[in-house]
Amino acid sequence: MAESIQTQDRKLRTEEMVIQMGPQHPSTHGVLRLEVTVEGEIVTHVKPYIGYLHRCFEKHAEQMGNYSQVIPYVDRMDYVAAMSMEWSYVLGMERMLGIQVPERVEYIRVIMAELQRIASHTIAIGTFGLDLGAFTPFLFLLRDREMILEIFERTCGARLLYNYFWIGGLSHDVPLDFVDSTRQFCTQFKKTIVEVNNLLSYNEIFIKRTANVGILPANVAINYAASGPVLRGSGVDWDLRRDDHYSIYNRFDWQPQIGKGERGTLGDCWDRYIVRCREMEQSVKIIEQAIEQLPDGDVQSAIPKRIRPNASEIYIRTEAPRGELGFYIVSDGSGSPYRVKGRSSSFVNLSVLPEITRGYMIADLVAILGSIDIVLGEIDR
Amino acid sequence: MSPQEILNKLTEKFADAIVEAKVEGVLEPYAKVKVESIREISSLMRDDSDLQFDTLMCLSGMDYGKGILGVVYNLGSIAKKHKFTLKIEISVEAANVSSVESVWRTADWHEREAFDLFGIVFTDHPDLRRILLPDDWEGYPLRKDYQVQEFYHGMKVPY
Numbered sequence: 001m002a003e004s005i006q007t008q009d010r011k012l013r014t015e016e017m018v019i020q021m022g023p024q025h026p027s028t029h030g031v032l033r034l035e036v037t038v039e040g041e042i043v044t045h046v047k048p049y050i051g052y053l054h055r056c057f058e059k060h061a062e063q064m065g066n067y068s069q070v071i072p073y074v075d076r077m078d079y080v081a082a083m084s085m086e087w088s089y090v091l092g093m094e095r096m097l098g099i100q101v102p103e104r105v106e107y108i109r110v111i112m113a114e115l116q117r118i119a120s121h122t123i124a125i126g127t128f129g130l131d132l133g134a135f136t137p138f139l140f141l142l143r144d145r146e147m148i149l150e151i152f153e154r155t156c157g158a159r160l161l162y163n164y165f166w167i168g169g170l171s172h173d174v175p176l177d178f179v180d181s182t183r184q185f186c187t188q189f190k191k192t193i194v195e196v197n198n199l200l201s202y203n204e205i206f207i208k209r210t211a212n213v214g215i216l217p218a219n220v221a222i223n224y225a226a227s228g229p230v231l232r233g234s235g236v237d238w239d240l241r242r243d244d245h246y247s248i249y250n251r252f253d254w255q256p257q258i259g260k261g262e263r264g265t266l267g268d269c270w271d272r273y274i275v276r277c278r279e280m281e282q283s284v285k286i287i288e289q290a291i292e293q294l295p296d297g298d299v300q301s302a303i304p305k306r307i308r309p310n311a312s313e314i315y316i317r318t319e320a321p322r323g324e325l326g327f328y329i330v331s332d333g334s335g336s337p338y339r340v341k342g343r344s345s346s347f348v349n350l351s352v353l354p355e356i357t358r359g360y361m362i363a364d365l366v367a368i369l370g371s372i373d374i375v376l377g378e379i380d381r
Numbered sequence: 382m383s384p385q386e387i388l389n390k391l392t393e394k395f396a397d398a399i400v401e402a403k404v405e406g407v408l409e410p411y412a413k414v415k416v417e418s419i420r421e422i423s424s425l426m427r428d429d430s431d432l433q434f435d436t437l438m439c440l441s442g443m444d445y446g447k448g449i450l451g452v453v454y455n456l457g458s459i460a461k462k463h464k465f466t467l468k469i470e471i472s473v474e475a476a477n478v479s480s481v482e483s484v485w486r487t488a489d490w491h492e493r494e495a496f497d498l499f500g501i502v503f504t505d506h507p508d509l510r511r512i513l514l515p516d517d518w519e520g521y522p523l524r525k526d527y528q529v530q531e532f533y534h535g536m537k538v539p540y
Contacts, residue, residue, distance in 0.1 A: 051513040058498070059522055095408060222459060225436045225487035238459050314408040315439055315455040315466070328441045328453065339523075343439040351490040380513060 016044060023052050027131045027366045030376030034353075036365065043365055046357045048350060053380035061340040067093055067307045068167060070340060075161040077342060078378040080123050083116035083152075084320040085378075086165040089340075091246060092316030092327050093167045096309040104297035105169050106248045111182065111290045112152075112164065114283040118189065119148040120321035121276045121283075124373040128273060129200050131370040132209050137200045144192050147185045151178065168303040182291055186284050193281055201277055210273060211264030214356045214368035218267065224352040227345050228323025229279065230372055233259040233272030240319035252289045254282045269371035276373070308335050322346050322373060344378040382431060384410030387465050390432060395422055400470075409455070411466035416478055419454075419469055423484045426456060426465070433460045437485035442495030444524045448473045450501055454481070471501070473524075480506040498523040 022033040031052035037045040057077065061070045074089045075082040087109060094101065101109075122145045126138035149159045154175045156164040164171050200206050216226070218234040231238055239256035241249040257278040259271030311333040317326040323345030330339040349372050357365050382390075384404040391412060392399060398418035404410040414422055426434040434456040443451035454467040471478060480503040482488045492503040493512040500521035503509055511518065519530045529539050 051511075051515075054513045056522065062523075220486075222435050223486050225438060225485065236459065243462060312408055315464075317438065324438065326439050326455070328439055328455065330443070339441070339443060341439065341441040343441075347490065348487055351487060355486075 021365070023049075027369065029127060029369070029374055032350075032374070032376055032379075034365070034369075036362065038362060041361050043357050043360055043362060046354045046365065048353055050347075050350070050376070050379050053376045055381065057342060057381040058340055061337055064336050066335050067309075067337060070337065071166070072161065072163050074342075075163060076377060077344060077381055078120075078320065078322065078325075078346070078375045079160055080375055081116050081120040081321045082161050083112045083164065084120070084318065085325065086162065087113055088316055088318040088320065088325045089327050089329075090165045090167050091318060092314050092329050093307070093309070095316060096312055096314050096329065096331060097167070097304060097307065099168045099302055099304065101168060101302050102297045102299065103295045105299050105302070107290050107294050108170060108174055108299065109165060110247060110249070110252075111287050111294075112155075114287050114290075115148045115151065115182070115185075117283050117321045118280050119145045121280050124276055124321070125196065125200070125273065128367075128370040128373070129206070131366050132206060134200055134203070134206060137196050140192055140195055140199075144185070144189050147181075147188065151181055151185065154178070154181075166300075166303055167307055169301070170299040173299045179291055179294065182287060186288050186291075189280075189284055193277065193284075197277065201274060207263050207270060209364075209367055210269035210371065213264075213269045213360060213364045214371060215265050216267040216272075216352065216356050220355060221267070221352070224355070225348050226323070226352050227348065228319065228321070229272050229275040230323060230349045230352070232257060233275045233371075234267035235259050235261070235271075240317060240324060244317060244319075246318060249286070251293075252286045254286050257282060269367050272371040272373075308333070317343075320345055322375065322378070323349060342378075342381050344381065346372075346374040346376075346378045347381075350374050350379060382461065382463050384463075384465060387432060387463065388412060390429065391422070391425075394425055398422065409464075409466045411453075411468055413468045413470065416469045416471050419452075419467070420479045420481060420484070422467065423454070423481045426467075427484050431461075432458070434458045434465065435460055437481070437487050437491070438464075440481075440488055440491035440495065442499035442501050442523065444499060445470065446525050450476050450499055450524075452478055452495060452501060473500075476501045477504050478502070479504050482506055497521075500524065 016037050016039050019036050022028040023031040033049040035047040064070050074085045077085050122141035126141040129137045153159050156162050156172050216234050218236050221231050221234040235258055237258050257275050263270045309331040313330040315328045317324050325345050326343035328341040332338040357368050388402050388404050398415045400413045402412040426432050436457045438457040439455040441453045451470045457464050495501045497511040
């Protein structure tokens with residue numbers, strides 16, 4: 001027996017090995033399969049396989065009876081940030097139709113989108129911690145996310161998939177207690193951010209796992225068209241809310257957050273993580289200002305009776321929690337879209353994964369994937 | 382740069398390659414170019430110091446009907462903060478386009494998607510496979526004349 005073990009030892013295989021991570025792996029955050037080529041513990045190549053959640057969004061959109069019926073499908077792209085998804089599509093349609101929405105609608109949309117950004121980032125940060133073995137911050141964050149979902153639920157009846165932004169307006173006005181409960185949330189959440197920073201952001205173990213891991217240089221990020229926290233984590237000062245001039249973000253006092261390489265190298269996992277953390281603080285700031293200025297008015301006055309844009313096309317993009325969300329909408333003058341292409345931020349951000357995982361450990365692969373923050377519903381559409 | 386200036390710059394270098402262009406009165410100013418020159422034009426768009434289109438925001442396959450397919454390139458510049466759209470048209474029978482993956486790496490997955498759903502073949506693409514659908518799926522679903530297959534591995538497909 002002892003001899004046979006020794007023989008095996010001598011014949012220890014040293015070549016590269018291919019292992020499959022997913023589609024049912026908890027840290028792939030959904031049904032994603034990574035074909036990982038490893039040499040020992042070192043990752044030499046990663047090949048993502050997607051499409052497990054493909055629901056033919058673009059085909060369905062073409063076959064809908066009208067433009068409004070596409071909105072619920074858009075919700076189901078990024079199901080943890082459905083408000084932001086709706087906004088992009090609806091904004092594109094409004095530009096095509098030449099609709100100017102009332103002030104009150106703009107303000108409510110900003111508040112909802114920023115609440116949604118916080119809700120989405122809490123999941124991103126919480127599960128990122130979870131992937132690296134920190135369980136408690138996840139619970140704190142989800143407790144506060146629950147407050148946001150309750151605000152949404154009281155507003156439009158749904159917790160995740162809202163169909164709330166309509167072309168030219170909103171499906172409902174906000175409830176009477178909306179201002180109070182949003183203020184209450186802001187007060188509570190500012191405390192939570194401090195707690196999360198203490199527990200996770202500046203935790204030595206967490207920094208050891210994330211700093212200097214998965215470094216994405218700025219020029220590579222731009223060439224891959226990465227967007228959102230992934231791009232800003234690499235130190236590129238680019239936020240569509242400021243740079244693409246949509247809605248009323250220029251009325252508020254806030255700053256896009258960028259990575260600075262404080263704990264390691266610029267563009268590492270920690271930078272991408274901390275950008276999200278600081279973005280939540282900025283979102284709270286925007287919400288507090290918007291709540292103060294919230295004007296009165298009718299939220300449905302600009303909704304068109306008949307939606308039939310002239311033959312035209314538009315590429316609209318907005319800053320969703322995960323980055324640039326674009327819709328390329330083509331109308332042929334009929335009542336239903338000729339083509340809707342969803343350019344989802346996660347799809348593009350995930351394509352950079354093979355580039356930034358080379359040479360790291362398998363355990364780091366989990367950290368890198370978590371720091372990109374993907375939602376498979378948006379990738380596979 | 383304004384769309385008109387971008388177009389002028391483009392016409393200066395590639396006068397023969399531009400088939401059609403519209404910069405006024407449209408939501409997305411565009412230039413429709415000859416399919417053979419898309420790679421050279423893309424390189425120019427990225428490298429020219431005035432244009433600096435450093436990102437390909439979106440690449441969409443199109444089916445314009447009557448046997449015409451197309452590809453739409455929505456370009457953006459982070460450095461210069463301007464946008465422009467390039468378009469090409471090809472026939473279904475000869476749906477070959479040179480890949481711009483070497484210019485913008487992000488085109489890799491976008492082109493695979495256009496291949497997957499429209500059957501547009503991107504020549505010189507390093508890894509042209511289906512991306513959203515299974516490898517052995519029949520047909521290209523986003524074509525307007527698409528007929529869904531009856532069975533897939535013994536499972537009935539139309540519902």
